[in-house]
Amino acid sequence: MSTIETLLDEAGRTFADEAGIALEDKPAPLYRLLVLTVLLSSRIQAELGTAACRELVDAGMGTPEGMRDASWQDRVDALGRAHFRRQDEQTATALGEGAQLVLDEWGGDLRRMRKAADGDVGELRGFLTAVPRVGPVGTDIFLREVQAVWPEFRPHLDARALAGAGKLGLPTDPATLAEQVSGDDLARLAAALVRADRSADLRHDVEERS
Template identity: 55%
Template sequence: MTGKQNVLRILLREHGRTYAAEAGIRLRNTPQPLYRTLVLASLLSARIRASVAVATARALYDVGLRDPRRTADATWQQRVDALGKGGYRRYDERTATQLGDGARLLLDDFGGDLRTVRECADGDVDELRALLRRTPGLGPAGADIFLREVQDVWPEYAPFLDAKALQGAERLGLPDEPAALVRGAGDASPARLAAALVRAALDQRVADDCLARARRRTAD
């Protein structure tokens, strides 16, 4: 096994968990988990720690804000309180408004079902990005996060390794070609691969640890 294969396998073993899974979302091509993943992507795209965004996504679920209808019907203060429970306090008031507006947009334009957004995009990634970005508070980074997370259940967009994932690959000395990275990942899904690479991009310690472990394994 080459040094690069060692690095990638160690990375996947230690950090190859999707953010959706970390937030307790059992991602399937059904309305509720897709909506929860969209909300998670919005939370993750802010300048806040990923751990706080994940905890907040869990808190929203725990208080019942788990689909667009319930989110839209909740009061602004209920949304603020739920965000606060997850630790999402810096942006809680603005995000509470955006969650309500986004839920209503999804209900009005797509019947509350992101699968309709998928059908409208018809496999065109740029069109899908544009449709997703109609969601208040979801910019280019948030759209990419959503695509990274859902690519296992929307396989027409896989492998989706955006600039942030490829930044992680560069930090680890891995190829910058998605196809080569997918081959090196073996049985790991593209979504797991993307999440692992993003963690390396976001945290230098993740990359350093994987590289050090790979060097020790190669030396043995």
Template identity: 55%
Template sequence: MLDRCGQTYARQAGIRLRDTPAPLYQLLVLAHLLSARIRAEVAVDAARALFDAGMRDPRRMAEASWQQRVDALGVGHYRRYDERTATQLGDEAGLLLDRFGGDLRRMREDGKLGSRLRELPGIGPMGVDIFLREAQAVWPEYAPYIDRKAQDGAARVGLPRSPKALAGLVADEDVPRLTAGLVRVALDRSLAEEVRAGA
């Protein structure tokens, strides 16, 4: 699983995830894009296009024009929801700047991270799950974060569904990679068959 499909979505999007404001914000943008009903590869490409256009932190996202955000999403082929998403990304960045000084680490200070994330435009329960699946790599208090989508992938390849049992199969630092792989096999039946055949 780790070898075949264990790359995190953050790494795929070119995010060097650390416990610092810019990479955490980039992860939030990626989670936002991945939570739409669109192929994961398109969401990753759109995130890369936004970052390549300079929108790597909340200030730059907020300062970019709506059209610049739409254009960057278009470069990433994120066209179905581009106009609405461009608006949400601008509003989300503004809210992060106003309430948290653009630093997502301030959202977790009182233990209300999940509810605070859901206050952001375009981030619902699925967006929170996506964010925390990846953020557990730098915020270990959320590990193991293995949500239902990952548990569905585990069942598809014959692994236990229990987060504790799944986390026990790999080293702590590999739990985010395992989780990403489980999500990929949940979304792709042929990939799941490849993983099962290679076990």
């Protein structure tokens, strides 16, 4: 197999999927992706962020209404069950404030954000960074994942993904790299490349199998 085929086979699972989000262009899964984005923006291990997202959803906080109506302590407790203890109190506050913003600005439906951005990645970044604790890192996380269902934002292969590509000897030009897979596989490729950037063991396994 080629390097990319092997990489996708080894690590081609989106972070949304890892968090139990069946990503579709529908309000609830898109909101859950935003929650995951907030969690992963804390620069914790991805496994903790995805586990925390699962806990929040399981506790009824998988919609902006559910997140807003949950108590602050409910959010802290859900994060604690996932061992997400880095800045958990601030994160719990930010999640509540972010849910209220999604309801106030977008009627609880991020498809309205998509429509307002009208394919302009800069506009979308601006909307996303209005969400508490979502900065440049967070917008890249969201864009890497949402390109699976919002194809007008393809390809999104950010600096972290391209760093992984470089370490595997793959093209580091986004357009050239994107040509190596179908559009529907771009989100999986981006996630796999991020994992490759972080893990020397994964890179070794891919190189051994390719």
